Amino acid sequence: MSIKKERCPWCLGFDQYIQYHDEEWGVPVHDDRKHFEFLILEGAQAGLSWATVLKKRENYRKLFADFDPKKVAEFDQTKIEELLQDAGIIRNKLKVNGAVINAQKFIEVQQEFGSFDQYIWSFVNHKPIINELQTMNDVPATSPESDALSKDLKKRGFKFVGSTIMYAHMQACGLVNDHLQSCFRYKEVMESY
DSSP: OOOOOOOOGGGTTSHHHHHHHHHTTTSOOOOHHHHHHHHHHHHHHTTSOHHHHHHTHHHHHHHTGGGOHHHHHTOOHHHHHHHHTOTTSOOOHHHHHHHHHHHHHHHHHHHHHSSHHHHHHGGGTTSOEEOOBOSGGGOOSOOHHHHHHHHHHHHTTOSSOOHHHHHHHHHHTTSEEOSBTTSHHHHHHHHTO
């Protein structure tokens, strides 16, 4: 008989969501391409549910050059129009244009800091923030760190990088550990530091 694992309740909608929670969410990311992937996906999510975007993740991977910022930065208007015809992604012109702009700005940050990873982790002093959350009501939508990150990214010309979106990025990429303390992943993620 298997013991049922306790998880953060937000992920219980479908298998792909549970897998994402169990394997990725909250694990510290230090790979620039993975950071870029989450920037694209979280920008696409704005105003929608993460579940909606997660279901389209593989289509994004295919259509956005396996999340290669150099390739996405070169997408021209013809390519953007082509993307907007594909039902496999969120067909929002501002979001698709934003992804291309963000790719260009992402490369600028890499050139300035050596990597996007170096840049983004500086907002948490290069170590994860561990929140000791008891219930979903305890989970913040933003933080002083996400406010500062959002402000700096906007100043650099990034799109769809409001504080709430950037806090979601920080959660997904392990800059904060927002697994509930009752969740089996809370301790596992802590042990990965």
